[in-house]
Amino acid sequence: MTIRSSTKFLPRLAHARNEMRALSLDALVVTHLPNIRYLTGFSGSAGIVVLTGDRCGLVVDFRYVTAARACLGSDPDLKDAVELVVPPESYDETLIARLRATGAHRIGIEAAWMSVSRFNRLSAGLAAASLTPLVPSEACPVLVPTERVIERARLIKDDQEIATLREAARRLAAAAAEVPAFVRPGRTEVEIAGDIEALLRRVGFEKPAFETIVASGPNSARPHARPGGRLLQPGDGVVLDFGGVYDGYCVDLSRTVQVGDGRPEFRRMFEAVAEAQKAAIAAVRPGVTASQVDAAARGVLARHGLAEAFGHGTGHGLGLEVHEEPRVGRLSSGLVDTPLEPGMVFTIEPGAYVDGVGGVRIEDDVLVTASGCEVLTRPGTQHVAGEASGG
Amino acid sequence: MTIRSSTKFLPRLAHARNEMRALSLDALVVTHLPNIRYLTGFSGSAGIVVLTGDRCGLVVDFRYVTAARACLGSDPDLKDAVELVVPPESYDETLIARLRATGAHRIGIEAAWMSVSRFNRLSAGLAAASLTPLVPSEACPVLVPTERVIERARLIKDDQEIATLREAARRLAAAAAEVPAFVRPGRTEVEIAGDIEALLRRVGFEKPAFETIVASGPNSARPHARPGGRLLQPGDGVVLDFGGVYDGYCVDLSRTVQVGDGRPEFRRMFEAVAEAQKAAIAAVRPGVTASQVDAAARGVLARHGLAEAFGHGTGHGLGLEVHEEPRVGRLSSGLVDTPLEPGMVFTIEPGAYVDGVGGVRIEDDVLVTASGCEVLTRPGTQHVAGEASGG
Numbered sequence A, B: 001m002t003i004r005s006s007t008k009f010l011p012r013l014a015h016a017r018n019e020m021r022a023l024s025l026d027a028l029v030v031t032h033l034p035n036i037r038y039l040t041g042f043s044g045s046a047g048i049v050v051l052t053g054d055r056c057g058l059v060v061d062f063r064y065v066t067a068a069r070a071c072l073g074s075d076p077d078l079k080d081a082v083e084l085v086v087p088p089e090s091y092d093e094t095l096i097a098r099l100r101a102t103g104a105h106r107i108g109i110e111a112a113w114m115s116v117s118r119f120n121r122l123s124a125g126l127a128a129a130s131l132t133p134l135v136p137s138e139a140c141p142v143l144v145p146t147e148r149v150i151e152r153a154r155l156i157k158d159d160q161e162i163a164t165l166r167e168a169a170r171r172l173a174a175a176a177a178e179v180p181a182f183v184r185p186g187r188t189e190v191e192i193a194g195d196i197e198a199l200l201r202r203v204g205f206e207k208p209a210f211e212t213i214v215a216s217g218p219n220s221a222r223p224h225a226r227p228g229g230r231l232l233q234p235g236d237g238v239v240l241d242f243g244g245v246y247d248g249y250c251v252d253l254s255r256t257v258q259v260g261d262g263r264p265e266f267r268r269m270f271e272a273v274a275e276a277q278k279a280a281i282a283a284v285r286p287g288v289t290a291s292q293v294d295a296a297a298r299g300v301l302a303r304h305g306l307a308e309a310f311g312h313g314t315g316h317g318l319g320l321e322v323h324e325e326p327r328v329g330r331l332s333s334g335l336v337d338t339p340l341e342p343g344m345v346f347t348i349e350p351g352a353y354v355d356g357v358g359g360v361r362i363e364d365d366v367l368v369t370a371s372g373c374e375v376l377t378r379p380g381t382q383h384v385a386g387e388a389s390g391g
Helices: A009-022 A033-040 A062-073 A076-081 A091-102 A116-129 A149-154 A159-182 A189-202 A217-221 A264-283 A290-303 B009-022 B033-040 B062-073 B076-081 B091-102 B116-129 B149-155 B159-182 B189-202 B217-221 B264-283 B290-303
Strands: A027-030 A048-052 A056-059 A083-085 A106-110 A142-146 A213-216 A237-246 A249-258 A315-317 A324-328 A345-348 A351-354 A358-361 A364-368 A372-375 A381-384 B027-030 B048-052 B056-059 B083-085 B106-110 B142-146 B213-216 B237-246 B249-258 B315-317 B324-328 B345-348 B351-354 B358-361 B364-368 B372-375 B381-384
Touching (some): A009 A027, A009 A033, A009 A048, A009 A149, A027 A033, A027 A091, A033 A048, A033 A056, A033 A149, A048 A091, A056 A091, A062 A076, A062 A083, A091 A116, A106 A116, A106 A149, A116 A142, A116 B116, A116 B142, A142 B116, A149 A324, A159 A189, A159 A249, A159 A364, A189 A213, A189 A237, A189 B189, A213 A217, A217 A351, A217 A358, A237 A358, A249 A264, A249 A364, A264 A290, A264 A345, A264 A351, A264 A358, A264 A364, A264 A372, A290 A315, A290 A324, A290 A345, A324 A345, B009 B027, B009 B033, B009 B076, B009 B149, B027 B033, B027 B091, B033 B048, B033 B056, B033 B149, B048 B091, B056 B091, B062 B076, B062 B083, B091 B116, B106 B116, B106 B149, B116 B142, B149 B324, B159 B189, B159 B249, B159 B364, B189 B213, B189 B237, B213 B217, B217 B237, B217 B351, B217 B358, B237 B358, B249 B264, B249 B358, B249 B364, B264 B290, B264 B345, B264 B351, B264 B358, B264 B364, B264 B372, B290 B315, B290 B345, B324 B345
Parallel strands (some): A027 A106, A056 A083, A106 A142, B027 B106, B056 B083, B106 B142
Antiparallel strands (some): A027 A048, A048 A056, A213 A237, A237 A249, A315 A345, A351 A358, A364 A372, A372 A381, B048 B056, B213 B237, B315 B324, B315 B345, B345 B364, B351 B358, B372 B381
16 A cells, blocks of 8 residues: 655665764754655644654644654655654643653754744753753753754755656746747736746646746846736836746746847847856856856856846755755855755856846756756756857 | 825834833844834845834845835835845845944844844854954943744734735635635546635735645545645535735635535534634634633534544734734643734634544634624624624
């Protein structure tokens, strides 16, 4: 009755335990939901994973017991490796009791995803519990802020993840081919956004990966405009940015189309952005850093006098989240700069936005390969770094 | 050219400053986006408000400058009260520089919404900055965790918010009347969810307030089931839970319908949940606490032997977020128990879930009035507490 999976979860749990050892942690509390899904397959909207050297507890509340049981039951190895815990009272009280029962002293938490409130509440709870220690000499456990323990593993997609992302991108590309037909004078941005989201479901996505952007005419100069009631007019440039979630994995794509004949300055901006995207894609290969890919796009736009018009980063990682690592942006922006490795998947989406002219953004999703990249949203397109010239 | 609003924002800023004084804070850093929208109207996906006794800075990045300028420009008083700041580098660096320039020593942060990472990063940045103090005697500023400073104000809706929520609920109720027609044997849950979301847009919602739930047959026993490919069958009970965002405000509604004739045990469960909802609505009035409303629903279900079948809370507040205060749940669940006041808006959604029988949930949205409540999702329904009997 159960489907025997290739048990992708066991290597992930083993990796997390290796990281714990490196950080001298007795336990790791995972609260970021995409990380929980990565480790156990559980995809509810609440839950906690408590990992120790020899046990893994998945704490879920009443609402998700049936779903969590089905999730663990679908994989015999996972069922042995992960224990389901239903909190009798609040999550935090259950967590404190469980941590105490494990005897863990150094307890890692995900600092990027735990609020100051919860950190303080858990610290106080652990301190209160240690006033009546189970063992007289027991010291009060400490919460150790950790960064990117699970995220670092998620950066490199495994074969199953790559297959899922490739299929998702193929479907998104197929949808994108139909989208220009939606863009006609007299229609509103919200109508077009509705059409795109219905199309995403039709081609097999569970849901949109984010709020679809349809930004027309002057609105296109705002990189994150929300679709509104504006009627499209001849001559408008229209930025369309949409994505979908397929088997839990997110893909993301932007196209800029014109309604009828566009103005020459808009056309020039479009060509510059297309050239910048080409240059960035050509720069992708193992060993190059994410900021170098960003610099490739930025350099082209600067040569066209559009340095100031490109205010956002060149791209972001894709996976269980629609914005994850690697961040492809300027070194100066304070982001972690990631050296690229095969198996990383991210967007390449340079843009230019000028009030009075409009905006252009062109976005595709790439997979880093041994020699360059595969453009997932343009199926069949392989880039060997250096072969395609960017400028 | 600009629309003169009734400047709802100035009293909100004044309230926040009163709270700051009560907590002896020189500055308050607001990072929770719904709170930023509440204070300034700005609704982008990133931003920070830095409030001091005499200044209010809205920090937004490149992507949102045009939108933020339009937002502040729509209200002359707001334009005077709020200063737009575009970070030259990262948000955190800009924030540290700005906090330092204000000379603030006790700086409140929203502990429920700030990550441990950011707290530590800001603390370290402020400490580093104070190594070269602007004034020689200057002590290192401290970040003070605060709880619910803006949320407490948001609990009581003002007249504009009530008008918006009333209109939103009226539209949602109109949509709900059409939904049973979607529920037919041979259709899938995802098809029905797609129909509901298209309908939500058609009746004027910006977007769904959350992922629409269509849970049929055995799936209905999972309170948070996601719509899947299951074909509806005669005899199925189907839980439909959906909501929309209207002018930024969220409303939420559930109905349980049957496909053809249902089984008697399902019918009995339905009647019990309906009775529990009626009892909870009848319990709503100023001075009663949220947990007493929960107890009213829970008592009815217990009398029907369904105490164990009702594992979630009775309701949650509605406003700029689809889950906000007040939380209507058990005292023992560790939630803040809120004494009800006129102007609070929340859901009443008892349910019962039994494996092998199915699930039932019935949800409406209520506004606390001087004498009881108004059921917003059943327009025209006023309840004077005590008049409607719950069981």
